[in-house]
Amino acid sequence: MTRQLLVTFALTTSLLLAGCSSSTTKPEQYSGFLPDYSILKPATSASGAPVMRWVKPGLDLSRYSSVLVEQPQFYPKPKPSDQVSQKTLNDVSNYLQQAMKRELAGRLTVVSQANADTLVIRSAITAVDVSAEGLKVYEVIPIALAVAAASTAAGTRDEDTTIYVELQALDGGTSQPVAEVVRKGTGLQLENNSTQLTVKDLAPVLDTWAKDARNFKP
Template sequence: MSAPRIVPLALLAGVLLAGCASQTTKPEQYSGFLSDYSQLQPATSASGAPVLRWVAADFDPSRYRSVMVEKPQFYPKPQPSAQVSEATLQQIADYLQQALQRELQGRMVVVDQPDQDTLVLRSAISAVDVSPEGLKAYEVIPIALLAAAATTASGARDMDSEIYVELEALDARTSKAVARVVRKGHGLALENSNTQLTLNDLKPALDTWALDARNFKP
């Protein structure tokens, strides 16, 4: 069995306390993409998933005629690996934008350029984690895109796939944020540590996020 990678004590402690069963992003896993995390509160999405979110007191979705969905960023810069390729990362970003546009067009006009009555949706994929299923103390590096280094002696343990996103809705007229959401999604289990992650493994999570965006209520 190969020796485990060494991680900072504070990081390891945070992982142990959080456990892999956590359904929401922990503060130590915030990427810094959003300008303010201080007002995030636990909430439930339209599909019933736990999320962290903040909504401006005066936010009224009905006042916006159109929505512009910016292409999701990777924040910080992605670090492709043998299990998570650069091509897959780009496919994930493209698909998330397309899924959001597909669902939101059922609620308002989707535009490429904002006007006075446009809601601008910007987002960042802050992490993709692939780690052994059921392993409680796996390695997670906050604010990084990676395939976790944790392994088992046999190498045959199923691998959980998870993806983290941070979203912000802006009023195009004022450029002020009206809503922020931080959430975590679960993809399909991979067969083992040699199985490469594909877009299809994460599509269920991305589709759910897009549907929740369409059905979002303050």
């Protein structure tokens, strides 16, 4: 096999492996927001998306009559960029909280203070990634706003957007976790690396996450 064929084979294999593993958050991309990632197991969300999750054995959601959706945080503090501004980050956090409240209101009473029959939803957005379309072999930097390195020529390519979240559901009476989920989602493509990311680009995936929270089953 020639050197050129070897390089081509290696690149193709890398792309295939990247594609197979890109549907869920990798362990090296965990942020540290959750206390113990070893308990997470592969699962499927209500919308059919692959996720990593843990559910307390014997969890009975019918015992909860209300839900408190805390403001989603960025963990740890992110570093805004020219393409991903602080305003966009604030908008994304606000949008996700409102979407969760809207969807969960169809299942539980949304409250602003927890009691014994309240399910508390705590979440952290751990990464927002913007990378050139077609450049699939790159390392997402967790806990950061990553812009993948690309050549000058790649500046005209569409930019893929990906967002990562880690979520905890807590018992309002004991403050102990009853469920945890780690997942990632793909937003709309940006026109090029000069296009600023806005909450509209991520709204579809945020809406899906909120609907999955409403339809969650142990």
